[in-house]
Amino acid sequence: MTRYYTQDHEWIEVSGSEGTVGITDYAQGQLGDITYVDLPEVGAVLAKGDAPCVVDSVKAASDVYSPVSGTVTEANHALADAPELVNTEAETGGWLFRLTLSDPAELSVLMDRAAYDAFVAGL
Amino acid sequence: MNAPNKAGWRPAMGDAEVTASPTASGDKALMLEEPLIFELGRPGTCGVDIDEADLPPMDALASFLRAAPPALPGLTEPEAVRHYTRLSRQNYAIDLGPFPLGSCTMKHNPRLNEKVARLPGFADVHPLAPQQTVRGALEVINQLAFWLIELTGMHGVAMSPKAGAHGELCGLLCIKAAIAARGEDRHVILVPESAHGTNPATAAFAGFSVESIPATADGRVDLAALKAKLGPQVAGVMITNPNTCGLFERDMKAISDAVHAAGGYVYCDGANFNAVVGKVRPGDLGIDAMHINLHKTFSTPHGGGGPGSGPVVLSAALSPFGPLPFTARRADGSVVLIEEEDAEAEHPQSFGRMAAFHGQMGMFTRALAYILSHGADGLKQVAEDAVLNANYVLRSLEDVLDAPFGGAGPCMHEALFSDAGLAEGFSTIDIAKGLIDEGFHPMTVYFPLVVHGAMLVEPTETESKAGLDRFIGSLRHVAQRARAGDDSLHGAPHFAPRRRLDETLAARKPVLVWKEQAGE
Amino acid sequence: MRYLPLTPADRADMLGVIGAASVDDLFVDVPGEARLSGPIAGLPHHASEMAVERHMAALAAKNVHAGAVPFFLGAGAYRHHIPASVDHLIQRGEFLTAYTPYQPEIAQGTLQVLFEFQTQVARLLGTDVANASMYDGSTACWEAVAMAARITRRGRAVLSGGLHPHYLATVQTMARFTGDVIDSRVPELSAAPDDDALIASITPDTSCVVVQYPDVLGRIPDLAKIAAAAQGAGALLIAVVTEPVALGLIEAPGKLGADIVVGEGQALGVGLQFGGPYLGLFGCRDKYVRQMPGRLCGQTVDAEGKRGFVLTLSTREQHIRREKATSNICTNAGLCALAFSIHMTLLGGDGLARMARASHARARQAAERLVKVPGVSVLNSAYVNEFTVILPSDAREAVRRMADRQVLGGVSLGRLYPGADALANALLVATSECTTVEDIEALGQALEGVLA
Secondary structure, eight states: OEEEEOTTSEEEEEETTEEEEEEOHHHHHHHOSEEEEEOOOTTOEEOTTOOOEEEEESSOEEEEOOSSOEEEEEEOTHHHHOTTHHHHTTTTTTOOEEEEESOGGGGGGSBOHHHHHHHHHTO | OOOTTTTOOOOOOOOTTSOOOOOSSSOBTTBOOOOOHHHHOBTTOOSSOOOOOSSOOOGGGGGGBOSSOOSOOBOOHHHHHHHHHHHHTTBOOTTTSOOOBTTTOOOOOOHHHHHHHTSHHHHTOOTTSOGGGBHHHHHHHHHHHHHHHHHHTOSEEEOOOOSHHHHHHHHHHHHHHHHHHTTOOOOEEEEETTSOTHHHHHHHHTTOEEEEEOBOTTSSBOHHHHHHHOSTTEEEEEEESSOTTSOOOTTHHHHHHHHHHTTOEEEEEGGGGGGTTTTBOGGGGTOSEEEOOTTTTTOOOOTTTOOOOOOEEEOTTTGGGOOBOEEEEOTTSOEEEEOHHHHHHHOTTOOOBSSSTTSOHHHHHHHHHHHHHHHHHHHHHHHHHHHHHHHHHHHHHTTTSBOTTGGGSOOSSOEEEBSTTSOTTOOHHHHHHHHHHTTOOOOEESOSTTSTTOEEEOOOTTSOHHHHHHHHHHHHHHHHHHHHTOGGGGGOOSSSSSOOBOHHHHHHSOOOSOOGGGOO | OTTOOOOHHHHHHHHHHHTOSSGGGGGTTSOGGGBOSSSOTTSOBOOOHHHHHHHHHHHHTTBOOGGGSOBOOOTTOOOOOOOHHHHHHHTSHHHHTOOOOSSGGGBHHHHHHHHHHHHHHHHHHTOSEEOSOBSOHHHHHHHHHHHHHHHHOOOEEEEOTTSOHHHHHHHHHHHHHHOOEEEOOOOOOOSSOOHHHHHHTOOTTEEEEEEESSOTTSOOOOHHHHHHHHHHTTOEEEEEESOGGGGGTBOOGGGGTOSEEEEEOTTTTOOOGGGOSOOEEEEEOGGGGGGOOSOOEEEEEBTTSOEEEEEOOGGGSHHHHGGGSSOOOOOOOHHHHHHHHHHHHHHHHHHHHHHHHHHHHHHHHHHHHHTTSTTOEEOOSSOSSEEEEEOSSOHHHHHHHHHHTTOBOOEEHHHHSTTOGGGTTEEEEEOOTTOOHHHHHHHHHHHHHHHO
């Protein structure tokens, strides 16, 4: 399994052609208390950069962009009752959705952890 | 001598050192708690005497009848008057003190306005009454329309929009119709990043795509960046002037000329018209459409969040496309109502109707009374005093609060500050909540978005100098506490009917209606 | 000037603090050619309170107000008795001159009223939730159509012929600019609405079916049947109520299966005011709440654990979501919602039912009187407090001539549907608990007179 990061603060963990997407711990810290997550429907076909998911805090609503193209296979329904998981477990239990990658080559432009940490440190 | 002081009553000051114990009621003297009507009322109670119906429901209604009356408790008049009066005391209001919300123009609401709006000839007139019975109502609409046109130097006015955002929609629909009439397809509206949120929301609702224009370092629209975006796809721009930083857009005429040259139209958000009413006519700056918030510039009450009223003045280019219905003055001086059936003859290019009936008549009577009270000379004084008061606030506080554009010259009707210079861990919200404890409503906070921790103070012209000095003194005190890192500010407000409220809880687990089990 | 507290001495002092020589120096950013040198020419100057009141009173006197004559107009705006305490309470400065409750610690009065209002509206309409009000019924109706399109991701709305024509026109105006397809029709003059024909118009791409209840002719559609058909096709049922008092007598639309219920709340607590300001009612199922337009008030607790109220779910709204907001609406009809809520509180559910029954009884009496006028018949098989009568000649003319006789006798369908010749002889007659037996007799005689 390999984890990649985007400049928009999403992470994607890839295993074979399956990916799990969430937002980074840094991102949740910037957003503050998450109050609601608008999840994509299973079967939704996404192009890289689409915004299938919205994360709400009290005073902001932030689009989450899909790091890669693919078809949604699962959404994290635990977030319906416990959106705070995105705060407490942003990069584990607070994942947002899973998808089947249609073009794994898109991963090549994403960052690894070290590159992302350096990117955040420069913000 | 009779028995001295038989009742035992003698004046006593009490001991100020003694701390209070909690009250049984939860109330604290004049600080009164109040339950919900659902906790107070009883089913079957009614505060209105209604004669029993002398006929039962018709047989044909049998299958439609409600199984039971709505499950709503009633209160008698004394209970209801007390409930709402007690609730009212938990509100801040202009009648209690300054309400310096930037962009909102919270000025005094003259009571003459309320009186005339309640004349039965205005308050008790049906919108579909035969025209012959509503000549005075049509005359009010037409007289107000005349004033709005004259004050803005425009060609026409659409009176029916129900609020500012509805007026924005009206203006953009005029633009869309005008472009369609030219046989063109333009789908982009340019909006400065400092704009009110309604601007991009309205443009999107009207089917346009929105592109943002950056601001210059001095808080104004970047003319060069705007020109670079113009082209055959651009339907128009939405500019707020004076803008949301409280500054006049010096390049407004150049912006209008450039947009017109590129085939687009200029929409002006008129939320801040109070700064220039009677001093500057938007029509002279090349504006094609501008809504006027009667509840801001023309003093109709905000009512705890509405109703508003948003007539839209229109240039000669856009007037043919304005909505139905409207009033027209005939050569003989009479005023008539133009509705759908006369549209073909009178207004064939109208984009249609935006709402039932004729607009916010109850606000028209109030606004007309206000305008007639001030006249052309008084309205000019309104703008001058509003701008004078704002600059006085700006210059009286810029040594303790960062004024990001203060060095660039005077502001218009509102003074903008930022949270720069506050102690580590202190921000705009602490200033706002601290002001609440001082007995003032805070200014607009965190808007405009282009300034970090923005605080936008709009005193309006109806504040006296003495009142402003008290406000300035309090804001100065709170700002100094925030600069010094006074931790007690974090807990503010301490003295309001409620402490800070848990907005996260409200949004995570929404409770939007009262339910038995959700009660206490 | 009585509304401007600054004195010339104040102004001079303040200019000194600012460091400006004159107030014109503060307008230096306005280009010279756009700066007016004096008051705008040709306009009157300031006037005393007495002079303005005299001017306005003279204009008011040119109108025939509803309370002065026998009065039977409805069609989306209704005259009911408003208890004196309603207008007194809404004029308390703490309500009248407050702003949107953005600082909840010092706006609990407004917020608690909104929470109570939302609950009252939801219970009246039979919906899970309701918002803090919209501009009016017609714009609420359009917002509901747009909301249904967001939920179903479909763009074709089917509108019943019984929908108020101004509401239809409002929806059509908006749809023209958003690309939604509006399938609409004018009403047929039948005793009951043709629900089956409406149901037959539902297609697989229909987002919603919009049905007024009671409809513009005062007839009562079978909402449960239409709801089942709409939902069976994956569409939503939007019920539109222009006369909320009717819901004191007939079943709540939400209870009959409507997914969204919108309405005009004016009839409770708010005067006729020549058409505005009114208030839009907006309720829906719980599961659609995040697609709702408009302000919502929610319950929470403060830092000491005390119950309190805040505006919530704001991320749907324009000030946060900007071009992605559910609506551009930036206000509610706060003061009108307060008036509605106070009136509703004074009535309670039982009082509302009594008011509806009294209004209905007057309608039955009016109908009985009008059918005695030669050539006049009642269209509706059922109605609450508004019904349609068919005259032997053009109803617009009859309305004008009745007005000449100081009777405001109803709303002609010719006024509402200009050019629809088949409807020209139809007259809408509305009653309320304010209607007297004498009013009804005056209407009968006026109609006899103008038709003779």
